[in-house]
Amino acid sequence: MLRGLRVWDTELPTFDPAQAPAAPLPLFRQWLREAAEAGVPEPHTMTLATADAAGDPSVRTLMLHDADERGWHFATHRGSRKGRELAARPRAALGFYWAAVGRQIRIRGSVTAASAEESAADLHRRSPGALAAALVGRQSEVLGSTDELARASDAAWERARREPDAPVPSWTLYVLRAEEVEFFQGDARRRHVRLNYRLTGGGWEQELLWP
Template identity: 70%
Template sequence: MERDLHEPDPHRPDPRRPDRHDPDLHELLRSLRVWDPAVTELPDFDPAAAPAEPLALFTAWFAQAVAAGQVEPHTMSLATADAEGLPDVRTVMLHGADASGWSFATHVDSRKGRQLTARPYAALGFYWPTQGRQVRVRGPVTAAPAQEGQADLHARSTGALAAALTGRQSQVLGSLEELARTSESAWERAQREPDAPVPTWTLYQLRPDEVEFFQGDARRRHVRLNYRRTADGWGKELLWP
């Protein structure tokens, strides 16, 4: 009996479906759960007891994330926009937070450095899944004095200095061999000159206009407390989840 030409051949893979040995992205996504009660114990958050300014709450939450064993709690998403207004985002390290703002560093001639020159406004996003918490910060960005940027760099590890000395961030790379040669030379100099200057290295400070604290809830009754800067200081408001 001949097979109908419109009937799929059971012995030939269907090009419209992934191979059975390949992972199915949608199935993987549907299988995942957020804040499984058997794994994650979400803390309580009473916004009525929150301090008057966001920095104090951020410091407390950051310390609690460290105590809870959150991996790399100092990493954050940095969102910027280019000269045409198109968004961009990447993960960077928090270098500090004080009355002047939240600080991070990069080369002024890197992609994000150029974007901040064109549009000096940014947003930061922290996510600490061990406690179901997020913190969102946004506001204008300014560059700290050059000596502060160099001091910040030289207070970090040899590897951080070597990476900064390697430079050319975001530029097109010819080959991995070229990167290896340049990086090796930078490591040698960083070890030989721990105070080697990197003129393009810049410390940026984001002075927040808004800071939102998000506490996840297993029943999706998430608590969102938003601080908004006003002429008289900070105002607080709750947001629907």
């Protein structure tokens, strides 16, 4: 079955790296917007990679909350596996793949936790469902049974409805400050374009990479 599946088997946009901006953020925003316009489902979801103290990696899907001059923002529970890994080693990588436009973006850098106030404000700007999910808590702990989750979730939804500003102290906004951002434009003839931005003492430097 796998041999019958195809990639880059559609009309793809072209990407001229000579026209790319001096810094990666405007290009990231442009590609995100173009992915949404091309109908990519959930283009604001991404893979977050972290490593534990022994260097063993883990990945999972997360929502991008913002991308601005400070970096790429995401939120989670401080006590989850990723939260614990980031506390021990505050470095991470992000990956985006938007199949409809044949584009991949890879970002790597250091991660800092935002203040409790900023984390709370970010959570309370989101949907009641996001608040209810955060209120359930205990993320990445072992769950005894699905009934136990159902009871905790019902209580969390009820509390989120009654108390839209309910605090969730473990919920933390993190900001990844990029040191490297790579843009990959897929090409049907496999002549993929890879443009890598690297942050140096003098600012962003660009280089092309062999595909």
